[in-house]
Amino acid sequence: MSAQRVMKEKNLWHKSGIVIVAVIAVVAVVALVVVLVVQNMPLPQKYKYGIVLDAGSSHTTVFIYEWPAEKDNNTGRAEQKHSCNVKGPGISSYAGTPWKAGQALRECMREAEKNIPEKRHAQTPLYLGATAGMRLLDLQNRSASDEVFRAVSETLQTFPFSYQGARILSGQEEGAFGWVTVNYLDDRLKQGLKTTGALDLGGASTQISFVSKMFDGSESPGNSVTFRLYGNDYNLYTHSFLCYGKDQALKMALAHQTQSGPPAIKDPCFHPEYVETKEYSKLYDSPCVSDRKPQGAPAFFQHTGIGNFQQCQDVVRSLFNFSQCKYSQCSLNGVYQPPLQGAFGAFSAYYYIMDFFNLTDTSIHLDTVKEKIARFCATPWQRVKQQNPGIKLKYLVGYCFAGTYLLTLLTDGYNFTSETYSNIKFIHKIKGSDAGWTLGYMLNLTNMIPAEAPNEPPLPYAGYVAVVMVIVILLVVLFLFIAHAIRPSCSKRPRVV
Template identity: 70%
Template sequence: MKERNPWHTPLTIIIAVIGVIAIVALVTIAVLQNKPLIPKYKYGIVLDAGSSHTAMYIYEWPAEKDNNTGRVEQTHCCKVSGSGISDYASDPKLAGESLKACMRDAERFVPSERHEETPLYLGATAGMRLLNIKDSAASDRVFQAVSESLQKSPFSFQGARILSGQEEGAFGWVTVNYLDDRLEQGLETTGALDLGGASTQISFISDSFDGSESPSNYVAFRLYGNDYNLYTHSFLCYGKDQALRMALAHQTQSGPGSIVDPCFNNGYSAVKNYSVLYESPCVSGRKPSSAPQTFTHTGKGNFYECQEVVKSIFNFTECKYSQCSFNGIFQPTLQGTYGAFSAYYFVMKFLNLTDTSVPLQSVKEALARLCATPFDTLKKQHPEVKLKFLNEYCFSGTYIFTLLTEGYNFTSRTFSDIKFIKKIKGSDAGWTLGYMLNLTNMIPAEAPDTPLLPHAGYVSVITVIALVLFVLFILSLRPLWPRCSQKPQIV
């Protein structure tokens, strides 16, 4: 006599095997379908043609992201040798040739299969703005030369043009906040302070500013579903190099043969040409008529006297608005924290004041010590620094201090809200990334849709559901389970 085991029937075995295979297939397909792919990247190249030099930046982002919403990161930077393209006005072909070494660099850093589809932009800032004011035909010839050079590259050249001051300020603000993940997450934004050789920009969000009082300083953005009312202004001629020209022009109005300058260290001495000093549109209208060909420029090294010289290049009295920064330009009340980059960073780095938020008094004391240091001592202390920069640190530091406090109205309470930065998460702070993000529509106006669950969570849920289905399947076969009874079934 045998006890019948329903599990041994062929139909039950077949159903069980099919059920197990189906569940394994379900989980396997879910894992394979949603597993992270080996990333492929797209690229963009931006040339920043500044007043003192040109730099090339290469950016990359995941190619698989829908609507190009992958995070953009800087992968390479190449500084073009020589000066800015505006300095090649007398020989424009050299402006185009100067870019070739960095473009060869780009060919190595961007995979060859991506060359043709990689957009290439050149944006020129205040140096070319000044050249365009001085000689628009020369400006056009420089742009023609650089465009012809870049069109020969294997990349998709999208043109070269002059950025407006407002664009330069706004795109710098976008860069700083994009890299810090403040835009996508809807966090409180950071203001942007940019200081170049020929202009300076200030950009920040102000709750009290809607553009009605000064429309030219207003930029409205809608990014990731959030609205931003941005105040931004660019001061042409107030970059550190042009500001120095204006300070020297103030001291040479009478056409002297020599000046003793408190903004240069004691022991510094150089012979300078009046025509070269006054060739810039920022000072050309002030050239003294009876000046000699040259003047001797010597240093005195006094921070407090230097600050008075620096103040002379600002107009703090004129203001037709409710409040102003300087030169009659409207500025709302400062709000939030700020990232200060470009020349701000390099000067403050020299002063060892970039690690944390810096108290205003510490900056003042450091500048007083720097300016009072004899020039020969300064050269011995910093043999690695080029003399061109070492000469000017007393002036540049004093100018930054005065611009931020007297110009933009930072106080001892708000100065520590400024952080002096060069990079954010590996990418340079500046306008170039924001410019490319705008031209390639990489930042959507509305927040992009996101999956309900991340990949790991999705796979876990599918696995749990599959196991539950398997258990239910086993339970559905309960009528076929062997029944316990006191009497065995007789076959």
């Protein structure tokens, strides 16, 4: 075979090899692109769900929470998907007709069925937590309380969810879970940041919860709750004042002014020109005031407003006992409270009251806040109704007292000053979820907040990629160096002639 023919065949094979390598390279590139595109395509998210009913003293709200189903409990973030306010009063108001307490829940529970995928219904835990309204009913009439719970349980069990029962939360639980919710939604627990205190004001009770360096639980163990969350220990001070929610406080204020059973009172916490005839029996129907009912009082009394903020504050202060404190320091009624520390989130009625006055911005000086509420209280009732046509009268009539009570509770009761008042943030929602105890309650019952911090790889993802790239580059450089070192030695071999 001639040398020329051999060279042609070698060139043909050489060209064929190049073509084959080129085709393989193109296929490899296409395969790489396809893998990258497919791998990084957005996948439909799968979620798990939980339902919590907040059965408060004045109303019930159904909350639906969702979190990523494919993530472990220590990485999936629970957020509020939907909420529904149950029509009518709180379940404790149905003591005489308990079956109505269950029926009232049906409309909102049907909404829950629609908002949760059907295939997830059976796996969705359903909880009902009752707060101060049911605490009071339980104190007043245990059998009526049991009947109300039986009625709501029978109704909730007719829905296709995993019903976990109904129970009364203690005041300590309500305060502690509110604190968990606020700090969980603000990502303070997972990141180990300074925590935010929680101020909760309902219709029948109020709670204060915060972490203080001055509090180790030894002086008042009953106000101490210890959490270990994401590897961090928290010693929480929390206290709940039963009967000191805004609605029951109003009853106590009226009871204070009617102790002698007069046929008429002039109330500084209601607007001038406000006049209503009220029944003594309805005023004193709560355990918070029932033992103070005056003997021999008439059936009715005339309730007239005079609208005086300073005098209203005096009435509110009469509800607080500051005369004795067996501890190093107290808030009100002889209850121990350590020094206030850090920022506070104030929610529930705190927010709604201050939002009505357009005073949720705490950069407004406390004196200015007081002046605005004082002007409102002094405004004649007819003008107040004209200026607020969209608000139901049963709510509108209570804002003078509610605003005065809120400020007096914060300053005289909890010891906030003109300087520390600005540390309060009035909040309704945090990142789309309502502030309140319900989310913290569900997180606790579903064990979604681990005691220990989740395990993490030794290197973060960016560091891992950087290390791999450095090692690959180093190997390529070493390969080229070895190839270069071998090639000259091969070229220096003696030729055979």
